[in-house]
Amino acid sequence: MSKTRWLILLLGFIGCWSAASAQDVVLVANQGVRISEIGAADLRAIFIGTKTRFADGSHAVPVTLKGGPVHEVFLKNHVGESPDQFRAQWRKAVFTGQGAMPRAFDSESALIEYVAATPGAVGYASRISPQDKVKCLAAVK
Amino acid sequence: MARRMPLFVLVCICTGSLYAQDLAGIEIHGFVTQSFLFSSNNNYLTMQSSTGSLQWTDGAVSVSDSLTDKLRVGIQLHMYQLGELGGSNVQIDWASGDYRVNDHFGFRGGKVKTVLGLFNDSQDVDAIFLWILLPQSIYQIDNKSFLLSHVGGEVYGELPLGSRAGKLQYRGYAGQATLDLTGGYVKQFADAGLVFTTAPGGKVYGGDLRWEAPLKGLTLGSTAHIEALDGTAPAGSIHVPPFQINAEYAQFQKGKFYFAGEYWRVPLNAILTIGPAVIPVPVDARSWYAMGSYRFSEKLHLGSYYSHLVNKAGDTTQPGNYSKDWVVSGRYDFNAYFYGKIEGHFLHGTGLGYYNSTNPNGLKPNSNMLAARIGFSF
Numbered sequence: 392m393s394k395t396r397w398l399i400l401l402l403g404f405i406g407c408w409s410a411a412s413a414q415d416v417v418l419v420a421n422q423g424v425r426i427s428e429i430g431a432a433d434l435r436a437i438f439i440g441t442k443t444r445f446a447d448g449s450h451a452v453p454v455t456l457k458g459g460p461v462h463e464v465f466l467k468n469h470v471g472e473s474p475d476q477f478r479a480q481w482r483k484a485v486f487t488g489q490g491a492m493p494r495a496f497d498s499e500s501a502l503i504e505y506v507a508a509t510p511g512a513v514g515y516a517s518r519i520s521p522q523d524k525v526k527c528l529a530a531v532k
Numbered sequence: 533m534a535r536r537m538p539l540f541v542l543v544c545i546c547t548g549s550l551y552a553q554d555l556a557g558i559e560i561h562g563f564v565t566q567s568f569l570f571s572s573n574n575n576y577l578t579m580q581s582s583t584g585s586l587q588w589t590d591g592a593v594s595v596s597d598s599l600t601d602k603l604r605v606g607i608q609l610h611m612y613q614l615g616e617l618g619g620s621n622v623q624i625d626w627a628s629g630d631y632r633v634n635d636h637f638g639f640r641g642g643k644v645k646t647v648l649g650l651f652n653d654s655q656d657v658d659a660i661f662l663w664i665l666l667p668q669s670i671y672q673i674d675n676k677s678f679l680l681s682h683v684g685g686e687v688y689g690e691l692p693l694g695s696r697a698g699k700l701q702y703r704g705y706a707g708q709a710t711l712d713l714t715g716g717y718v719k720q721f722a723d724a725g726l727v728f729t730t731a732p733g734g735k736v737y738g739g740d741l742r743w744e745a746p747l748k749g750l751t752l753g754s755t756a757h758i759e760a761l762d763g764t765a766p767a768g769s770i771h772v773p774p775f776q777i778n779a780e781y782a783q784f785q786k787g788k789f790y791f792a793g794e795y796w797r798v799p800l801n802a803i804l805t806i807g808p809a810v811i812p813v814p815v816d817a818r819s820w821y822a823m824g825s826y827r828f829s830e831k832l833h834l835g836s837y838y839s840h841l842v843n844k845a846g847d848t849t850q851p852g853n854y855s856k857d858w859v860v861s862g863r864y865d866f867n868a869y870f871y872g873k874i875e876g877h878f879l880h881g882t883g884l885g886y887y888n889s890t891n892p893n894g895l896k897p898n899s900n901m902l903a904a905r906i907g908f909s910f
Binding site: 436441442443444450458471473474475478479480482483485486487488489491492511 | 559561563592594596598601604606608626628630632634635640644645653654656657659660690699701748827830865868909
């Protein structure tokens with residue numbers, strides 16, 4: 392693994408235990424997920440439904456918040472869409488029989504709790520604490 | 533007509549408490565819309581639109597469940613009323629099992645939506661569009677059942693072409709399609725004396741290739757669709773030998789801007805038999821549209837398109853053989869679930885959307901229309 396990737400990973404882990412900056416969110420995954428970093432293209436593809444597996448081949452279960460600034464920042468930074476574009480894309484998939492919308496949560500705590508309990512789950516939060524039984528994923532270009 | 537509004541309100545209230553219910557993995561979603569149409573001259577889409585009509589309601593409920601990581605099953609029930617078309621009968625919009633082997637290959641079986649051009653499979657999902665009416669030269673709302681879905685299956689997947697070449701999405705399908713007995717074509721046949729009691733249908737097959745270009749937001753694609761149609765009524769029959777529809781399309785989204793365009797060619801030779809009379813009906817429809825829109829804010833979205841159809845098999849100087857439509861549209865999202873739309877149409881030609889039974893005094897070549905809609909989706 393290159394030095395750059397190690398650096399990105401290290402920064403990702405540091406970010407997990409502290410508040411995320413206002414410009415980004417913390418990516419969280421179930422502790423059973425074997426990868427520790429995820430490519431930007433893979434992350435986007437998982438959240439728009441064109442990819443259902445992580446790079447290691449295991450099943451990915453994307454989850455989202457129902458709305459709010461953390462949701463908006465995640466979509467803008469990691470999916471490249473606005474909330475309405477994201478919603479429209481999933482509505483199209485749902486109402487044409489081509490996909491199932493990611494489970495959405497009212498609060499970050501509910502999302503983290505679900506991610507902790509669901510194999511393959513991946514989501515985001517503004518911050519996590521050491522008590523949260525989830526792992527942090529680093530997004531790499 | 534008036535009873536449609538209470539129905540709309542009732543559905544909104546009931547579904548408002550559902551909000552995309554997820555009952556132990558089972559997902560339930562739905563939508564309902566109520567529209568109003570007023571036209572300056574002719575009556576459009578079997579409605580009494582020249583005096584203003586509310587007879588335009590649409591709704592659907594879908595239920596799906598992921599049985600395993602790879603297998604998902606679901607069904608969507610759909611009901612619509614469009615003037616004299618549709619009615620109170622609930623139809624199965626799609627019902628399928630979807631087995632996704634991996635991200636490059638999957639297949640669906642059952643009743644599945646037919647991919648054809650940019651919007652054929654999603655044309656009923658009003659909540660995702662700015663427009664009240666999609667370009668009618670291609671997505672004719674009164675005749676959509678002809679191409680909308682088929683009983684059979686499809687294979688689908690995505691192939692990465694490398695970081696500099698984008699991605700290729702493919703879909704191939706085959707099955708049997710039938711006309712909606714309450715739809716526009718069957719009504720036109722009935723107006724001509726051919727009353728079908730069993731739905732005409734035929735085999736369909738085809739494929740779609742969609743290239744997501746390395747330029748972010750740009751999609752180019754092409755569909756080839758082959759279909760045949762046969763039906764027998766007490767007074768005669770319809771026979772359409774296999775014909776091929778070719779569709780080419782492009783869309784580009786950048787920031788708050790969206791642009792799209794399509795070109796379709798539909799050449800067919802229908803043969804109507806009514807009693808002893810055998811009537812050939814040649815069609816060579818050339819259709820295209822170009823659309824653009826801009827999202828002024830999260831709630832306000834405005835746009836315009838031009839839609840053009842001409843039947844080259846007929847006398848193209850006659851209004852009945854062409855339809856040209858300039859459209860301006862606006863949409864306002866009250867929240868993530870409720871929205872309203874308003875749309876103006878400036879129609880030239882009578883080649884689409886008009887019926888003799890609702891225009892007994894004949895048609896004027898031009899008409900302006902105002903459409904408004906409220907919608908709810910969860």
